[in-house]
Amino acid sequence: MNGASNTVLLRGHRLTRRWGGLVAVNEVDLELHRGEVHAVIGTNGAGKSTLINLLSGQFSPSSGRVELLDQDVSLWPQPRRARAGLGRSYQRNTIFGEFSGMENCRLSAQAAQQRPWRWWQSVTSQPDLMAIARNVAQRAGLADCIDRPAGLLSHGQKRQLEIAMCLATRPKVLLLDEPLAGMGAEETERMLVLLGDLKSDHAILLVEHDMDAVFRIADRITVMVNGSVIASGNPTEIRDNELVQSAYLGGH
Amino acid sequence: MDLATFLIQCLNSLQYGLLLFLVASGLTLIFGIMGIINLAHGSFYMIGAYMAYALAAPVAATFGGGFFSTLLVGLLLSVVLGYALEWAFFSYLYDRDHLQQVLMTYGLILVFEELRSIIVGDDVYSVAPPPFLSGSLALGEMMTYPVYRLFVSGVCVVLAGGMWWVFTRTRLGMMIRAGSQNREMVQSLGIDIQLLFRIVFAAGVALAALAGMVAAPVSSVYPGMGSTVLIICFVVVVIGGIGSVRGALLAALLIGFGDTFGKVLLPQASGVLVYVLMAGILLWRPMGLFKS
Amino acid sequence: MKTQIAVLVGAFLLLAAWPWIGSSYGMDLVNKIMIYALLALSLEVLVGGTGLICFGQAAFFGIGAYAAVKFTPSTGEAPSLLVALPISIGLAGLYALAVGALSLRTQGVYFIMVTLAFAQMAYYVVHDTPLGGGTDGIYLYAKPALGSWLDLDKPLAIYGFTLASLTAVFVLLAIMRRGQFGRALDGIRVNELRMRATGFSTYPYKLAAFTLSGAIAGWAGFLFAVKDGFVNPELLSWHLSGTVLIMIILGGMGHLRGAVMGAFAFTLLEELFRSEAVFGSLSKHWHLGLGLFIILSVALLPKGLAGLPRQIRERLAGKLLGTHHIPADDAVRPQENT
Numbered sequence: 001m002n003g004a005s006n007t008v009l010l011r012g013h014r015l016t017r018r019w020g021g022l023v024a025v026n027e028v029d030l031e032l033h034r035g036e037v038h039a040v041i042g043t044n045g046a047g048k049s050t051l052i053n054l055l056s057g058q059f060s061p062s063s064g065r066v067e068l069l070d071q072d073v074s075l076w077p078q079p080r081r082a083r084a085g086l087g088r089s090y091q092r093n094t095i096f097g098e099f100s101g102m103e104n105c106r107l108s109a110q111a112a113q114q115r116p117w118r119w120w121q122s123v124t125s126q127p128d129l130m131a132i133a134r135n136v137a138q139r140a141g142l143a144d145c146i147d148r149p150a151g152l153l154s155h156g157q158k159r160q161l162e163i164a165m166c167l168a169t170r171p172k173v174l175l176l177d178e179p180l181a182g183m184g185a186e187e188t189e190r191m192l193v194l195l196g197d198l199k200s201d202h203a204i205l206l207v208e209h210d211m212d213a214v215f216r217i218a219d220r221i222t223v224m225v226n227g228s229v230i231a232s233g234n235p236t237e238i239r240d241n242e243l244v245q246s247a248y249l250g251g252h
Numbered sequence: 253m254d255l256a257t258f259l260i261q262c263l264n265s266l267q268y269g270l271l272l273f274l275v276a277s278g279l280t281l282i283f284g285i286m287g288i289i290n291l292a293h294g295s296f297y298m299i300g301a302y303m304a305y306a307l308a309a310p311v312a313a314t315f316g317g318g319f320f321s322t323l324l325v326g327l328l329l330s331v332v333l334g335y336a337l338e339w340a341f342f343s344y345l346y347d348r349d350h351l352q353q354v355l356m357t358y359g360l361i362l363v364f365e366e367l368r369s370i371i372v373g374d375d376v377y378s379v380a381p382p383p384f385l386s387g388s389l390a391l392g393e394m395m396t397y398p399v400y401r402l403f404v405s406g407v408c409v410v411l412a413g414g415m416w417w418v419f420t421r422t423r424l425g426m427m428i429r430a431g432s433q434n435r436e437m438v439q440s441l442g443i444d445i446q447l448l449f450r451i452v453f454a455a456g457v458a459l460a461a462l463a464g465m466v467a468a469p470v471s472s473v474y475p476g477m478g479s480t481v482l483i484i485c486f487v488v489v490v491i492g493g494i495g496s497v498r499g500a501l502l503a504a505l506l507i508g509f510g511d512t513f514g515k516v517l518l519p520q521a522s523g524v525l526v527y528v529l530m531a532g533i534l535l536w537r538p539m540g541l542f543k544s
Numbered sequence: 545m546k547t548q549i550a551v552l553v554g555a556f557l558l559l560a561a562w563p564w565i566g567s568s569y570g571m572d573l574v575n576k577i578m579i580y581a582l583l584a585l586s587l588e589v590l591v592g593g594t595g596l597i598c599f600g601q602a603a604f605f606g607i608g609a610y611a612a613v614k615f616t617p618s619t620g621e622a623p624s625l626l627v628a629l630p631i632s633i634g635l636a637g638l639y640a641l642a643v644g645a646l647s648l649r650t651q652g653v654y655f656i657m658v659t660l661a662f663a664q665m666a667y668y669v670v671h672d673t674p675l676g677g678g679t680d681g682i683y684l685y686a687k688p689a690l691g692s693w694l695d696l697d698k699p700l701a702i703y704g705f706t707l708a709s710l711t712a713v714f715v716l717l718a719i720m721r722r723g724q725f726g727r728a729l730d731g732i733r734v735n736e737l738r739m740r741a742t743g744f745s746t747y748p749y750k751l752a753a754f755t756l757s758g759a760i761a762g763w764a765g766f767l768f769a770v771k772d773g774f775v776n777p778e779l780l781s782w783h784l785s786g787t788v789l790i791m792i793i794l795g796g797m798g799h800l801r802g803a804v805m806g807a808f809a810f811t812l813l814e815e816l817f818r819s820e821a822v823f824g825s826l827s828k829h830w831h832l833g834l835g836l837f838i839i840l841s842v843a844l845l846p847k848g849l850a851g852l853p854r855q856i857r858e859r860l861a862g863k864l865l866g867t868h869h870i871p872a873d874d875a876v877r878p879q880e881n882t
Contacts, residue, residue, distance in 0.1 A: 079743050
């Protein structure tokens with residue numbers, strides 16, 4: 001790629017997930033390197049959501065391993081993986097609509113520095129958390145609207161908030177599930193710039209349907225069909241791959 | 253415990269369990285298919301029992317009929333009641349959250365209890381089984397078993413079989429199952445989901461009321477019977493898995509046997525046993541035995 | 545914010561002055577209401593604060609009450625308040641810990657039903673075993689005292705102690721809501737999935753909230769037993785559990801003051817429906833009016849009384865501006881949560 005560190009921060013090794021007789025994810029190998037955006041593409045039902053859930057810890061694998069920072073986390077529940085440096089954003093907005101954008105970020109920051117036993121200490125008097133919250137809001141481009149209730153933000157702003165919340169725990173790995181979903185051209189542009197900016201100090205997994213965006217920003221692309229990986233490589237390799245063309249890219 | 257006593261307790265367990273199943277199946281269906289948690293379900297059981305008592309004389313006077321005529325009239329009335337209730341009250345609960353449903357149906361319990369108190373009073377009544385079912389069957393040389401209790405079990409089995417047949421062999425059953433999976437899809441197929449829900453609800457009410465009517469000669473008719481059966485039915489539904497009729501059957505039988513034998517073997521702990529059983533099962537399976 | 549504090553202080557002063565304003569019946573009534581308000585606060589921690597709908601709060605209340613009676617020495621001497629109160633709170637909290645540990649493994653409707661069933665379990669233990677003294681209940685022969693300067697046998701003393709308890713718990717809970725623990729519970733209520741994805745292990749938080757809630761309910765039960773000098777199994781009945789839920793939804797969930805307001809409103813309403821002076825012979829069937837009232841208030845006042853000012857403001861704003869777009873869910877900022 002570009003001479004950046006090739007350390008593997010997250011690895012999925014022969015990941016498999018069965019639901020009864022249905023194999024949703026079949027022997028998938030995946031590596032996320034720091035400084036890279038690794039996109040996973042595929043048709044609906046290809047197993048992308050299941051894969052991301054396996055990596056983030058929402059389900060445990062039927063077989064195979066997940067390694068985060070060289071530790072086997074396959075049996076770790078999601079909160080534990082999150083605390084170990086794994087951030088996850090969701091396809092549908094999972095923000096705290098009732099709270100202000102600021103509180104969304106602050107609460108997320110709290111996750112990495114939990115001190116619930118000091119129950120009497122008001123959170124507004126905890127400057128470290130407040131600073132992190134302002135910081136990530138800034139980075140995500142939301143500095144001027146964080147005092148409004150998050151539920152009232154525009155769709156694009158909510159997606160940005162979702163990313164900001166991920167960043168508040170200072171993760172090393174980001175699993176982003178369709179961050180561009182439902183976004184217009186301008187918002188997409190803003191988000192891509194943000195992702196490009198985040199790339200340098202994170203390993204990013206990107207599940208996306210927007211092919212233009214994927215080919216623009218991804219350093220590596222994995223293509224899934226029916227739960228299995230049919231191709232994995234850099235964007236040029238993938239574009240030229242015949243299997244991928246017939247299965248997915250079609251005549252576009 | 254000798255064999256005859258054991259056999260009798262088994263038959264009692266079966267009868268109690270099957271009766272519970274009848275009531276609980278309505279509860280689990282209404283929740284599984286319509287998404288409504290209905291605390292007033294026990295009241296329908298109570299209403300059925302009080303109907304068995306209150307309708308006996310009028311039915312005899314008007315039609316000259318006995319127990320079965322009363323049962324039929326009661327059944328028809330409860331279907332009408334269920335239909336009307338869904339239209340007037342429960343259809344407003346679909347879009348409300350669980351807490352609101354719990355509280356509104358709790359208010360409904362109070363209303364039902366007081367209406368019953370005003371109309372029929374608060375006394376305990378007994379209902380006589382029909383003469384040809386009043387006898388006893390000999391079990392071995394020393395023990396006998398009331399024929400009516402066997403009848404109760406029989407009715408429950410027949411109804412359970414009927415339910416299974418409707419679900420798996422009829423279009424209505426298919427629509428019900430489809431409606432529970434995907435309401436919008438069924439609607440777009442031109443099926444009137446409102447009507448469907450109304451039918452399901454009326455059926456649930458009728459099942460509970462019928463259970464109450466049929467149980468009346470055995471358990472007698474008393475004000476608190478709705479509450480008692482409601483809580484146990486909750487336990488049945490939780491153990492069996494919400495929305496699963498199969499689970500409700502298994503759980504009801506489990507509780508029937510557990511409670512009956514528990515009362516015989518450990519009389520002090522009898523009331524608590526059911527909940528200990530539930531706690532144990534939930535430790536093992538937090539979503540009940542079967543998913544819907 | 546300043547108006548809110550002024551109102552709360554005003555309410556406190558009114559309650560403090562009440563024994564001299566009202567009759568002795570009035571004082572006993574308000575004492576009872578304050579105990580229910582404390583019970584409602586305990587449930588608000590769970591329902592409004594964490595989003596856990598518990599239908600078994602009466603069990604913790606009853607355990608606190610029965611503990612007060614059972615641990616009074618039969619010699620007739622007054623037990624020390626410093627011993628008796630912690631026992632009630634501790635036992636109720638312990639049962640809550642056990643029930644919570646099991647129940648919190650379930651979700652949604654299962655959780656509601658399971659908490660109900662565990663409360664029934666406690667009810668039957670008290671009702672059927674010699675432990676509980678059966679349906680007749682048990683009398684409290686000696687009320688606790690604190691040395692020589694607080695004897696809870698005196699009506700004014702128990703009234704004052706109840707008011708002090710209610711105030712203390714209210715203030716402590718208000719402070720807690722602004723701290724990390726309270727904010728985490730609120731986050732769990734709004735979006736548990738996001739909390740877990742961000743790194744909060746939600747089970748310990750919920751269990752802590754559940755235990756705290758049970759302990760406070762036990763405190764209320766202790767006060768009830770001491771005030772009335774009598775306990776019976778109906779203190780653990782699910783009707784009481786339902787009543788407390790209604791109180792907090794009537795008063796308005798998400799606000800501590802809603803719990804208190806709901807307790808007042810509901811109890812006063814019950815007194816109204818029961819009064820022969822107003823309803824004559826129908827007052828015997830006061831459950832009917834109550835049931836209808838519950839149905840209507842839940843249907844028409846989803847935000848409860850505490851939300852009524854806002855509901856009215858929004859309607860007026862809608863009428864004046866002619867708009868129909870009104871934000872349904874306002875941001876609940878940390879400072880506004882009393």
